Amino acid sequence: MLDDTDRRILRQYQATPEAPAAELAERCGVTATTLARRLDRMRNTGVLRGVRGMIHxxxxxxxxxxxxxxxxxxxxxxxxxxxxxxxxxxxxxxxxxxxxxxxxxxxxxxxxxxxxxxxxxxxxxxxxxxxxxxxxxxxxxxxxxxxxxxx
The missing domain is CATH 3.30.70.920 (Lrp/AsnC effector binding domain/regulation of amino acid metabolism (RAM) domain)
Known part of the structure; x- marks a missing residue:
């Protein structure tokens, strides 16, 4: 189940997935290690399905x-x-x-x-x-x- 920190990470991540990890972690109020661990968990459980380039x-x-x-x-x-x-x-x-x-x-x-x-x-x-x-x-x-x- 996702908690408030996961949701905060997802909000920031979907807004700017290209942001450097340190910047994303700072915007989410977590350490870079916590961010990486939580993103890995969400990838492994299928919440995050990948990052893609959108071509106009x-x-x-x-x-x-x-x-x-x-x-x-x-x-x-x-x-x-x-x-x-x-x-x-x-x-x-x-x-x-x-x-x-x-x-x-x-x-x-x-x-x-x-x-x-x-x-x-x-x-x-x-x-x-x-x-x-x-x-x-x-x-x-x-x-x-x-x-x-x-x-």
Whole structure:
């Protein structure tokens, strides 16, 4: 279970994971040794899953984002698994989510422009297995992006 010190460490860590350990320890009110021990414990228990670099893909020329809502043929026992495995192989698919309900999956797809999107859609998305219906939502604006937890 996490205590107040763990939560304080997590708040500071998720705000600036690139901060030097000594600075982070000072902001958390603990020693560098305590900070290291607690971060190691949280990594080992799966609370911390890693540190990653976030790339702003529009800066690399990807100007189109489309959310595809997918309905699958649920009469096939392995439909979800086979669909997800094939979708993972499409480099422009940056996120795959599955759901219970009318929509079975959602893919976030990025492309350099509409011509590139059409190429990806026709050549790779439409060939994914077990799809019975696709609904496309063109991304207009991202109003909030925050993976930080309210600790």
């Amino acid at each position: 893909w529009p800066a690399l020329g990807y100007t189109v984002e489309v959310s595809l809502r997918i309905t699958l043929d649920k009469s096939r026992p392995q439909a979800f698994e086979e669909f997800a495995e094939a979708a993972r192989q499409v480099p422009e698919v940056i996120e795959i989510q599955t759901f219970l309900g009318q929509v079975d999956a959602r893919l976030s797809v990025i492309a350099r422009d509409m011509a590139h999107y059409q190429q990806v859609y026709r050549g790779q998305i439409l060939t994914l297995p077990h799809i019975t219906d696709i609904d496309a939502l063109m991304h207009v604006a991202r109003l909030k992006t925050d993976e930080s937890l309210p600790l």
